[in-house]
Amino acid sequence: MPADSMHSLYARANAIFAFMLWVLSAVTFACFLSTLFLNYTTNVHLDVSNVKLRRVNDYASESGVADLAAFDFSLKADVSPLFNWNVKQLFVYLVAEYATEKNPVNQVVIWDRILHRNTRVVIDERIGTPKYHLMDDGTSLKDHKNVTFVLRYNVVPNAGYLRLAQAEGQIQIEMPESYTTGKPTRKA
Amino acid sequence: MSILNLAMFDEIRRMDVRQTVYQILNFAMVVSSALMIWKGLMVVTGSESPIVVVLSGSMEPAFYRGDLLVLTNYHEDPIRTGDITVFKIEGRDIPIVHRVIKVHEEDIDNTKILTKGDNNQVDDRGLYAPGQMWLGRQDIVGRAKGIVPYIGMVTIIMNDYPKLKYAVLACLALFVILHREK
Numbered sequence: 001m002p003a004d005s006m007h008s009l010y011a012r013a014n015a016i017f018a019f020m021l022w023v024l025s026a027v028t029f030a031c032f033l034s035t036l037f038l039n040y041t042t043n044v045h046l047d048v049s050n051v052k053l054r055r056v057n058d059y060a061s062e063s064g065v066a067d068l069a070a071f072d073f074s075l076k077a078d079v080s081p082l083f084n085w086n087v088k089q090l091f092v093y094l095v096a097e098y099a100t101e102k103n104p105v106n107q108v109v110i111w112d113r114i115l116h117r118n119t120r121v122v123i124d125e126r127i128g129t130p131k132y133h134l135m136d137d138g139t140s141l142k143d144h145k146n147v148t149f150v151l152r153y154n155v156v157p158n159a160g161y162l163r164l165a166q167a168e169g170q171i172q173i174e175m176p177e178s179y180t181t182g183k184p185t186r187k188a
Numbered sequence: 189m190s191i192l193n194l195a196m197f198d199e200i201r202r203m204d205v206r207q208t209v210y211q212i213l214n215f216a217m218v219v220s221s222a223l224m225i226w227k228g229l230m231v232v233t234g235s236e237s238p239i240v241v242v243l244s245g246s247m248e249p250a251f252y253r254g255d256l257l258v259l260t261n262y263h264e265d266p267i268r269t270g271d272i273t274v275f276k277i278e279g280r281d282i283p284i285v286h287r288v289i290k291v292h293e294e295d296i297d298n299t300k301i302l303t304k305g306d307n308n309q310v311d312d313r314g315l316y317a318p319g320q321m322w323l324g325r326q327d328i329v330g331r332a333k334g335i336v337p338y339i340g341m342v343t344i345i346m347n348d349y350p351k352l353k354y355a356v357l358a359c360l361a362l363f364v365i366l367h368r369e370k
Contacts, residue, residue: 095270104294105292108269154272
């Protein structure tokens with residue numbers, strides 16, 4: 001009876017493998033469902049100060065020059081409530097948003113941080129300098145009355161929906177009316 | 189092994205015309221339903237490739253090699269910073285999965301987009317085509333909306349070992365042809 005026993009061994013292995021796949025996918029789906037409708041909002045305290053504006057050469061913009069803003073910022077946000085069993089990491093980023101005559105929507109990420117699930121923390125960034133430059137695609141930042149700073153985050157799950165959310169507590173900043181003269185801190 | 193082979197050949201010998209036609213139809217059914225699911229997903233998600241496998245580590249620790257991403261590409265939903273986009277670059281075969289860090293939007297079809305991999309130190313201008321400073325809306329194939337871990341490892345292994353791929357395909361084809369409704 002070698003053929004029969006082989007067949008039954010194969011059949012058993014097949015059944016076990018199929019059942020394992022079924023259980024894995026069911027548990028993964030349950031994990032996704034259980035965290036889909038939770039509340040993912042939090043509060044942030046933002047502060048932007050010491051704004052300085054320069055006009056620099058910019059090879060990426062059409063006019064060849066662009067407004068570059070330098071500033072200090074502080075931000076404090078408790079992101080620990082955002083974590084649950086289906087959060088692998090948070091990607092937290094600070095966005096500067098403004099409208100110009102040419103572009104109704106401008107968004108520039110000026111700072112970001114990856115937070116693993118084992119570092120559920122209160123972010124407390126004091127007098128940080130931007131990680132990325134706040135540079136316009138032209139020269140519209142000078143005397144701009146409303147540049148909005150918002151803290152947003154991407155919730156990356158183990159399995160399921162990739163959520164984008166934003167923290168309560170955005171702030172509006174006015175840009176300086178004149179350029180800072182002197183040696184630029186950065187080659188553009 | 190020889191006994192198994194003999195038994196297999198027995199099955200083929202026992203097949204009549206009706207059985208053979210049935211098997212061919214069955215095989216066609218499997219292929220066409222797979223195609224229907226894929227094309228159906230394309231319609232629902234609006235993306236030309238609704239499911240992609242992560243091939244590089246440039247988005248670690250969010251995505252690892254072998255993770256499966258579900259994409260959507262709704263034209264009326266504008267691209268914003270933080271979106272994880274999949275985009276194509278002229279002269280590169282494989283699309284790239286990176287995060288948007290800068291958007292200057294004149295209107296929906298006239299948008300300047302800059303991307304960066306979470307695990308990379310610099311933005312993607314070095315990856316774009318020579319002289320290309322920004323991505324446009326038309327370069328973007330889709331936006332990652334969902335993730336399923338590990339599943340894509342199968343395709344990565346298949347791509348790394350082509351012989352294994354053909355062996356598996358041959359086994360599957362044999363199984364479909366030889367498998368008989370009892």
